[in-house]
Each structure stands twice: as structure tokens, then as C-alpha cells.
Amino acid sequence: xxxxxxSGGGLVQAGGSLRLSxxxxxxxxKFKAVNWYRRATGKELEFLASITRDGHTYVAPAxxxxxTISRDTxxxxxxxxxxxxxxxxxxxxxxxAVGGQSEYWGQGTQVTVSS
Numbered sequence: 001x002x003x004x005x006x007s008g009g010g011l012v013q014a015g016g017s018l019r020l021s022x023x024x025x026x027x028x029x030k031f032k033a034v035n036w037y038r039r040a041t042g043k044e045l046e047f048l049a050s051i052t053r054d055g056h057t058y059v060a061p062a063x064x065x066x067x068t069i070s071r072d073t074x075x076x077x078x079x080x081x082x083x084x085x086x087x088x089x090x091x092x093x094x095x096x097a098v099g100g101q102s103e104y105w106g107q108g109t110q111v112t113v114s115s
Contacts, residue, residue: 001026001027001030001104002024002025002026002027002030002031002097002104003024003025003026003104004022004023004024004025004034004095004096004097004104004105004106005022005023005106005107006020006021006022006023006093006094006095006106006107006108006109007020007021007023007109008020008021008079008109009093009109009110009111009112010110010111010112011112011113011114012085012111012112012113012114013113013114014085014086014087014113014114014115015084015085015086016085016113017081017082017083017084017085018082018085018111019079019080019081019082020036020079020080020082020093020095020109020111021077021078021079022034022036022077022078022079022080022095022106023075023076023077024076024077024078024095024097025076026104028053029100030097030100030101030102030104031053031097031098031099031100031103031104032052032053032098032099032100033050033051033052033053033097033098033099034050034051034071034078034095034096034097034098035047035048035049035050035095035096035098036048036049036050036069036078036080036093036094036095037093037094037095037096038089038091038092038093038094038111039091039092039094040088040090040091041090041091043091046060047060048060048063048067048069048080048093049063049067049068049069049080050069051069051070051071051078055071057069057070065084066082066083066084066085067080067081067082067083068080068081069081078095080093080095082111085111085113086113086115087113087114087115088113089111089113090111090112090113091110091111092108092109092110092111093108093109093110093111094106094107094108094109
């Protein structure tokens with residue numbers, strides 16, 4: 001089994017920054033990458049960024065200028081640094097361990113950007 005717990009969400013003013021963290025525990029052999037997603041109210045799930053077990057990263061082109069994904073292997077966390085946040089960045093941000101026989105999801109963390 002793999003467990004993921006997100007943290008770092010909250011309320012931020014437009015133009016501000018947040019750093020989300022995804023704590024990953026369990027068997028690393030059960031997944032190949034950890035992805036970040038978000039879901040805004042009334043919108044579909046949106047892929048944001050990915051990092052593989054060997055550290056290769058990918059950020060969705062629409063987010064590339066503002067979002068950065070990284071990992072802290074000592075803490076077993078995958079982090080999403082977000083800058084220049086705007087109101088349409090509001091939503092629930094979730095991480096998922098993917099690439100194995102099953103996908104494992106965290107419970108999500110709310111990000112609210114006030115204008």
C-alpha cells in the first residue's frame with residue numbers, strides 16, 4: 001500500500017505564492033511517479049506536474065512559468081511550489097502515486113486565492 005497526505009493549502013492573496021507538500025509513505029515499488037492535480041469548482045480534474053522516482057520532472061505547459069515540482073527524499077515528500085497565484089487557481093489540489101497496478105490518492109488540500 002501507498003499513502004499520500006497533502007498539506008500546505010490555505011488562503012492567499014492574488015499574486016501570492018504557496019508551497020504544497022505531499023507526504024508519501026509505503027512501498028515505492030508500487031508506483032513510478034507522483035503527480036499533482038487540481039479540481040476547481042465545476043471544472044474537470046487538471047494535471048499540473050509530475051516527478052518520477054528517479055527525479056525526472058514534467059510540468060504542464062500552461063503552468064510551467066509559475067509552478068515547480070520537486071522532492072525531498074529525506075522527508076519523503078513531493079512539493080509543488082506555486083507563484084503568481086490568481087483566483088482561477090482556486091481549487092482542491094491533490095497528489096497521486098501512479099504508474100503501478102493501482103493509483104493511490106491523497107485526500108487533497110484546499111487552495112483559495114482572494115482577489
